[in-house]
Amino acid sequence: MITEELMDHLAWLARIKLTEDEKREFLRDLNRVLEFFNEIDKVNVEGVEPTTHTALLTNVLRDDVPRKPLPQAEVLYNAPEKENGYFKAPKIL
């Protein structure tokens, strides 16, 4: 079961701030989704290997050749805040 504490913890891990209304609504929704997830409990997977992707290949190698990157102005174009050719982030400490 997903308790309010667990939901708060998960939202924190995902860095998503929930409003009080959302918390009430999500607690109900998430537990219904969890019940739905639990259906796979019934499947016996003993000795079965997991599949992470279905691409019909293993390793992909390429030559280590430098390429021209995007111009700095284009990379910064979409940034909400920038300064002297840098992205401007909120303070970390």
Added chain:
Amino acid sequence: MSVKAYRLEALEIVRNIKEGNLSITDVIEEFLERIERVEKKINAFITLRSKDELLQEAKIKDRLLKEGKARGLLFGLPIAIKDNISTRNLRTTCGSKILYNYIPPYDATVVKLLKEEGAIILGKTNMDEFAMGSSTETSFFGPTRNPWDLERVPGGSSGGSAAALASGEAPLALGSDTGGSVRAPASFTATVGLKPTYGLVSRYGLIAYANSLEQIGPMGRTVRDVALLLNVISKHDPYDGTSLKVKRPDYLESISKLYNLHRKVKIAVVKEMFEEGVSREVVAIVGSVVNKLVDEGFIVDEISIPIIKYALPTYYIIAMSEASSNLARYDGVRYGFRANVYGDWNEVFSETRGNGFGKEVKRRIIMGTFALSAGYFDQYYLKALKVRTLIIREFKKAFEKYSILISPTMPTPPFKLGEKIADPLAMYMSDIETVTANIVGIPAISIPAGFTKGKLPVGIQLMANYLKEDLLLTMAAFIEELTGLRNLIAEV
């Protein structure tokens, strides 16, 4: 010409342009007129390119044509592109507030290929936010409406692309399919949508939702139009590590080559996919198409794949887990929306994401975070990956005996706007028929099967083994001819 260009199949438009019967300027003007007339009711596009820009491009291409310099399989053909596929200098929002102003600095590989073949991009189509939905109702830019019944949803998440096709706003479109997002709207709008084999089409520039499941897919109003578009976008791409280095046939040629051999094809209907939760009317309509195949001399067996009943939770655990990781990049620093708050990194980050994502996206990120978190990883994510192995095994077994598997595409006809949006699980159930092809990585197509008594579209789904798009498209073209349901445009 007596027939309006917007009513023509893509192949016909391309041919008429090439033969000089239609100017590209006329084609673009006709589509702009049609869009002007119906878009207010449909809301298929999030971003449309300006009339001036489009006519300018048409003029340049008309001149090239006159000078004998026209090159490309789609020369002069307008096309609509789902808004999670990056287009250089053209806003790409993913249907989300968090990317409401994002202008990609580069083209997705598929877009580059379209441009190389001479296609003209009309605009970017509406979608469920980050492709998370089955109705196109979770878009930050408002829902798209079904051209066959404006009270109903067009399916999703590529609902804008499908609605643009069904209303005659575009002759061809791109969508993306993570758990049915190309096929579901094809089924709900009486159009055609293909999810290719995983790795056939490059995902470079597709904004990721669940990378191990998704593929960009061609959408059109006829099977041959879809084959034409697949010819353009199916190419190995060194920029996508999962892109397959295999020889790709000319799919249009395959259809004509294989057409007469098709009766040797062994077909099976999958019993479980006609049972729980599937509406009677849908079963009857899809069943009548299967009966027509039997009348044509095909041997159609019924097979049972019991593990299919676990496909839906398996899909959602994997998709949400991958989503929680993929969507970690939206931090409000490098692009997109940033909440207007002061505080440290964590506060700004959390506020930006709490505010910038819609409810369904937040639910999925949180549940994905749960499935991947310490203490729950083995029970949910890892277990789902193992069930995935079992499902793949069963499908490989089925394909040892049969070349084509048949099911409905959607368990119901198109539902009403608002009918399922408040109940996430009811919405997830809509994907019950489509997710399996993504779990397994095989190609699957939806084509029109018929209409209900209430005149609502119903689609039939065909699945084939890995890289058997040639056979899949051939069978689809054959069924299309049997039903006569092709190139359908709603009056709106």
